Amino acid sequence: TAGLPHVIIRFYTVPKVRDARISVGWALVFIALLYTAAPAVAVFARTNLLNTVTDQPYAEMPEWFTKWETTGLISYEDHNGDGLIQYVGPEAVDAAGAPVQNELTIDRDIMVLANPEIARLPNWVVGLVAAGGLAAALSTAAGLLLVLSAAISHDLLKRNWRPDISERGELLAARLSAGFAVLVAGYLGVNPPGFVAEVVAFAFGLAASSFFPVIILGIFSKRLNREGAIAGMLCGITLTAAYIVYFKFVNPGANVAENWWFGISPEGIGALGMAVNFAVATVVSRFTPAPPPEAQRLVERIRLPRGAGEAHEISG
Template sequence: MTVLQWTATLVGLSFALYIGIAIWSRARSTSEFYVAGKGVHPLANGMATAADWMSAASFISMAGIISFLGYDGSVYLMGWTGGYVLLALLLAPYLRKFGAFTVPDFVGERYYSQTARVVAVICAIFVSFTYVAGQMRGVGIVFSRFLEIDIALGVVIGMGIVFFYAVLGGMKGITYTQVAQYCVLIFAYTVPAIFLSMLITGIPIPQIGLGAAEQETGTFLLDRLNGLHEELGFAAYTDGTKSMLDVLAITAALMVGTAGLPHVIIRFYTVPRVRDARISVGWALVFIALLYTAAPAVAVFARTNLLNTVTDAPYAEMPDWFTKWEATGLISFEDHNGDGLIQYVGADAVDGTGQPVRNELTIDRDIMVLANPEIARLPNWVVGLVAAGGLAAALSTAAGLLLVLSAAISHDLLKRNWRPDISEKGELIAARVSAGVAVIVAGYLGINPPGFVAEVVAFAFGLAAASFFPVIILGIFSKRLNREGAIAGMLSGITLTAAYIVYFKFVNPAANVAENWWFGISPEGIGALGMTVNFAVAGIVSRFTPVPAGKEGRDPAEVRELVERIRVPRGSGEAHEVSG
């Protein structure tokens, strides 16, 4: 079978599985739609959480960005992994103890303010749409190459699949679909990694193969890659070019962004007890580690294979995979010197006389994982499997994000603000309509994305870090923080972060260089500064405004008691339920 036939078969079977699960587990109540009836087993929830979190950025883009940036790309690996540890220690059990449906629900109840709830809803919508843009772009990339269709049409197909199982099944359907998607994506990621490790180093474990020697040359793989890089005018693969402050800022933004992402936090509302939330996080870390420990190895294998394949190769003799990716626009070749050979070089490349050499090959880093099996000439079924895995990763996270958007509109705005007397059936209809509208907007963003997948997702994490993390962590551990402080903190944090990103990425992209950044912090890391501003503003405003008093939603005395109950989870008892 050809690559196209294998891809169509494996993708078709996986989509049929997802739709079948959605029909079997469709939601029949708002509780099932929002939080799967709070009856998901911790093991299943851990697997679903891993799939929800390991998005297209993890599957498609993370190894790609590491393969291009080398050491500098490790910030994504450290930040996203460390964020889950932070989530396990500081947030998951306490939020499950609270027992609400959504993050804006927590903010509104904890800060006894409908205004705070609305601000949280706006932040959730902003963060989620930024994040979902990266997922839909990933869907389009996979479809455009492996099913040989236009990227826009690929996004539309992905929209249709997500719409079906997200709108029909809600969180209940999404949870069990994500369990299946995790199985697909982890199998699709590790199988080619094992193949590549065997081919290059003779060792079947990629994590060990990364530090081993090449079979052909006997040279350690990283040493050889460093040599290739320097010969071609690139920086040494294992050397970093970012400032230490920027590395710390990006890592911090990704870490606290992980702990503040609403589609991840909501997963811990789906288990029966507080203890189950902790167990879920533990399982999620195990499942995530299977992919994240393999990612650096996949990045190195991909980079090595690419350099060996394209360096000084005749363009006319490039294999079929090159032509197919070229048709998508994600690889382009321009023969500057007219010799017909591909010169893939870095900015510092020079010829034998010391004259600069122009690069002739442009490669979108998002294709590295997807193209890797073809570059290494692995069996066609492996190529099709990777395509199915990439779609599973993108669609699983997209579904979780769409549910956050749906819940924010139908539950937090409609039920909690505009129509408190709405029936459960009416709220469920509103939730499904909201999800449908969100799918359409997400599709548009996937067709017109603001950057490559990992970059877009990094922006979403930065926005989450600057908006949600401070008010959630202070809401759990500080009785003094009041509604004025929470609102001012969220608005200041997300405004600063969003304005910085928009200016450097859209208003004046020519100025997006280290010399113009504040304190040398890139747009990918500005969320750390936004978070710091959020903490500072929230604390200062709370100190200069009255101690919580009066009523708006909840009596502040009751809020202080609520904080005490959340902060000290007693054993594995049932979660406290907020009043509706």
């Protein structure tokens, strides 16, 4: 979470380092509550679903079942013709030991939205969940688009490739990069590489293997320099992205535990990429020139919670 770009830019919303630390502290509390409660909510939702549909007559399914069935995200096929929904695993057997075929297919992405309806909660709760999901998606997308457009138009284009670019040209580059990102995101939304939890895991892994080590080393190590940061990020994100692309797109048939490195799935490879990033950044920084004195003084000021003072731009 600390390495996600749309989270990092929130530090600019407070005037002092102390305020930023307090804000991050509270954010970590709520994030911890969210991730701690998520597995429990998932178990409750699955249990509620099983109790609602398993061995129940299809003709007596509640209204929420019919509504979601029209979207194609829930499908029922009566294989044995008894009119009852058999929602079982791949190795299920009946009392006589004969295999039982699953008759219900549920898209995992609908569980968050369908769970309030399954639990027969009031309509305003269903609307609140939908509104919360939409607000989270829009705020995240807005933050990511802002970071992406600023990084391309200002950090890459103006500061490195075309220092003489006008403000109009910089704004045009920002809009074009944001538009391209929207198109890519739209395509991946229509053709997702996995269900929501998988995609989130990929995003966290890519952020952990690229930004997070540099952020930590930039705060707690005055020896980290530009060469080390770039080398670490390139190695970490290349390893993570290549691992994900290979198992999810190039050779999905090989995406089994026997073929994973050290038993790490593509969803968790970001941890290994993060370790590689830390190691490469540290080693490269030791064998290349130290950062300029003003950068080291900036690191010292970041550690003090009394205030950030005026902003300073580091040349080079």
